[in-house]
Amino acid sequence: MSFLTYxxxxxxxxxxxxxxxxxxxxxxxxxxxxNFAHGDFIMVGCYIIFSVSGAMSGNSAVGIIVAIILCTLLxxxxxxxxxxPLRGASSPLAVLITAIGVSYLLENxxxxxxxxxxxxxxxxxxxxxxxxxxxxxxxxxxxxxTIVISVVILIALQLFINRTKQGQAMLAASEDKGAxxxxxxxxxxxxxxxxxxxxxxxxxxxxxxxxxxxxxxPYTGAMPGIKAFVAAVLGGIGSxxxxxxxxxxxxxVEILSKTYISSQLSDAIVFGILVVVLLVRxxxxxxxxxxxxx
Amino acid sequence: MAILEVSNLSVYYGVIQxxxxxxxxxxxxxxxxxxxxxxxxxxxxxxxxxxxxxxxGGKINYKGHDLTKTPSHNIVxxxxxxxxxxxxVFSEMTVLQNLKMGAYTRNDKNEMEETLSVIxxxxxxxxxxxxxxxxxxxxxxxxxxxxxRALMSHPxxxxxxxxxxxxxxxxxxxxxxxxxxxxxxGVTVLLxxxxxxxxxxxxxxxxxxxxxxxxxEGDAKELLNDEAIRKAYLGE
Numbered sequence: 215m216s217f218l219t220y221x222x223x224x225x226x227x228x229x230x231x232x233x234x235x236x237x238x239x240x241x242x243x244x245x246x247x248x249n250f251a252h253g254d255f256i257m258v259g260c261y262i263i264f265s266v267s268g269a270m271s272g273n274s275a276v277g278i279i280v281a282i283i284l285c286t287l288l289x290x291x292x293x294x295x296x297x298x299p300l301r302g303a304s305s306p307l308a309v310l311i312t313a314i315g316v317s318y319l320l321e322n323x324x325x326x327x328x329x330x331x332x333x334x335x336x337x338x339x340x341x342x343x344x345x346x347x348x349x350x351x352x353x354x355x356x357x358x359x360t361i362v363i364s365v366v367i368l369i370a371l372q373l374f375i376n377r378t379k380q381g382q383a384m385l386a387a388s389e390d391k392g393a394x395x396x397x398x399x400x401x402x403x404x405x406x407x408x409x410x411x412x413x414x415x416x417x418x419x420x421x422x423x424x425x426x427x428x429x430x431x432p433y434t435g436a437m438p439g440i441k442a443f444v445a446a447v448l449g450g451i452g453s454x455x456x457x458x459x460x461x462x463x464x465x466x467v468e469i470l471s472k473t474y475i476s477s478q479l480s481d482a483i484v485f486g487i488l489v490v491v492l493l494v495r496x497x498x499x500x501x502x503x504x505x506x507x508x
Numbered sequence: 509m510a511i512l513e514v515s516n517l518s519v520y521y522g523v524i525q526x527x528x529x530x531x532x533x534x535x536x537x538x539x540x541x542x543x544x545x546x547x548x549x550x551x552x553x554x555x556x557x558x559x560x561x562x563x564x565g566g567k568i569n570y571k572g573h574d575l576t577k578t579p580s581h582n583i584v585x586x587x588x589x590x591x592x593x594x595x596x597v598f599s600e601m602t603v604l605q606n607l608k609m610g611a612y613t614r615n616d617k618n619e620m621e622e623t624l625s626v627i628x629x630x631x632x633x634x635x636x637x638x639x640x641x642x643x644x645x646x647x648x649x650x651x652x653x654x655x656x657r658a659l660m661s662h663p664x665x666x667x668x669x670x671x672x673x674x675x676x677x678x679x680x681x682x683x684x685x686x687x688x689x690x691x692x693x694g695v696t697v698l699l700x701x702x703x704x705x706x707x708x709x710x711x712x713x714x715x716x717x718x719x720x721x722x723x724x725e726g727d728a729k730e731l732l733n734d735e736a737i738r739k740a741y742l743g744e
Contacts, residue, residue, distance in 0.1 A: 379612065382601070382605060382608065382609060383609070383612065385598070385600065385601060385605075386598050386601065386609050389598050389599065389600055389601075390596050390598065392560050392592070392596070393592060393596040393597075393598065394609075395558075395559070395560060395580040395581050396558055396560070396580070396584065396589070396590050396592060396658075397584065397609045397610060397612045397613075397657075397661075398581050398582070398583075398584035398585060398612045398613035398661070399581055399609075399612055400579075400581045401581065502600075
C-alpha cells in the first residue's frame with residue numbers, strides 16, 4: 215500500500231513538472247529558444263499568490279487569478295523586451311544568455327522585495343484529501359487536485375492546438391515561420407501568445423508546487439525549472455504529449471528513488487536517466503527526427 | 509492594366525547587392541515568367557514582393573498599395589499569394605489542415621468551403637489524401653498542395669517559385685497544365701522558373717534576370733526564338 219502512496223505522490227510531482235515542461239516545450243517549439251527564466255516565472259507566481267492572499271486574509275482564489283494575469287504579462291513583456299530584438303541574431307547563444315540574465319534579474323528582484331528568508335506558503339488547496347482502504351491509503355487533496363489539473367491542461371492544450379485557428383497557426387509557425395507569414399499569420403503575435411500561455415501555466419504550476427512543498431524563496435523556481443527542462447528534453451522537446459510523459463516519468467523516478475534508494479542520490483538518478491535516454495534516443499521519447507536541409 | 513508594378517527595386521544581403529534596381533510589371537490576367545540562372549535574384553524578387561525580405565530601395569505597387577511598407581502577414585489579405593520554392597508545406601499537419609492554413613485570413617466560412625471544393629476538383633489527389641500528413645506526400649503531390657494552399661486565399665495574383673523543381677517529367681507537365689488552368693480562371697500568375705523552355709511556352713511575357721538586373725524582356729514566344737536566350741537558357 216505504501217508503494218501506491220509513493221507512486222501517487224510521484225505522479226503528482228510529475229504533473230507539476232509536466233505543467234512547467236509544457237511551457238518550456240511550447241516556447242521552444244515556436245521560438246526555437248530555451249527560456250531559462252521559465253522556472254523563475256513560477257517563483258514570481260508564488261510570491262504574487264503569497265502577497266495577495268496575505269493581503270486578502272488568506273483568500274487564495276483571488277491570488278491565483280492575479281498571479282496568472284501578472285505572470286502572463288511578465289512572459290509577454292519579457293519576450294517583447296528581451297527576446298524579440300534578438301530573434302534573427304547571428305548566434306542563437308545571444309538569446310540563451312539573455313534568458314539566463316532574465317532569470318538572475320527576477321531572482322534578485324524577489325530577493326530585494328522579499329529578502330532571502332524562506333516564507334511559509336499556505337496551500338491553495340484546502341481539501342484534506344481522501345482516506346482509502348480503511349485509512350491505509352492516504353492521498354492528500356493537493357495531490358489529487360494537481361493530477362486532475364494537469365490532465366485538464368493537457369486536454370485543453372491539445373484541443374486548442376488541433377481545433378482552433380490560433381492553435382493551428384502556432385503549429386504552422388513552429389514548423390516554418392516564413393511559410394506561416396505567407397499564409398497571413400502574424401508570427402510575432404503568435405510567438406507572444408505562446409509565451410502568454412506558457413507563463414500562465416507557470417503561475418498555475420507555482421501555485422501547485424508551493425502548495426505541495428510550502429517553502430518559498432527567491433530560488434524556489436530554479437530547480438523545478440531545470441527538472442522541467444529535463445522532462446521536456448526527455449519527452450522530446452517541442453512535443454506536448456512528450457512534455458507530459460517526460461514530466462510524469464521524472465516525478466515518479468524522483469519520488470521512488472528518494473524512497474527506496476537514497477534521497478541524496480535522487481537528483482543524480484534523475485539526471486542519469488536523462489543521459490541514458492539521450493544516448494539511446496537523442497530526440498527524446500516522442501521527439502521527431504530533425505531533418506537536415508540539403 | 510498593371511496589377512503589379514515594380515520600379516527600381518534593390519535588395520542587399522549585407523554588402524552584396526542581390527537586386528540592382530529592377531523594374532517590371534504584371535498586367536491583370538497575364539502569365540509573366542521571370543527566368544534566369546541560379547543566383548540571378550529570382551527568389552529574392554519573390555520574397556521581397558511577399559515581404560519576407562525587406563527592400564532597400566524602390567517601390568512595389570500592388571493594386572495601389574506600396575508593398576515595401578506592408579508587413580508580410582498583411583499582404584495575403586490584399587489578394588497576393590505565393591507558392592514558395594521547395595513547396596514548404598507544413599509537414600506535421602494534414603493536407604486539409606494545410607489547405608485551411610491557406611485560408612487563414614478568410615472568415616467567410618461558406619465561401620471557403622466552396623473554394624475548397626473547387627481546389628479538390630482541380631487536385632483530386634488532395635481530396636483522396638486530405639487526412640494524410642503533408643510530409644508523407646510525394647514531391648509532386650506536395651507541389652499540388654502548396655498550390656492549393658495558396659489558392660485557398662482566393663488570390664488575384666499568385667507568385668510561383670520554381671514549381672517544377674525536383675519533379676518527374678510527368679508531374680512537370682501536369683503542374684504547367686494546372687498553372688494555365690488557374691490562369692484561365694482569372695488568376696494572374698508571376699512564374700519564376702529555371703525550366704525556361706516550359707515557362708516561356710506558357711507565358712505571355714517574360715523577363716530575363718541576370719545577376720540582379722533585368723537583361724531582357726519581351727513577348728514570351730519571341731524570347732523563345734531569341735538566339736542569345738536559346739544559347740544561354742535553353743541549352744542549344
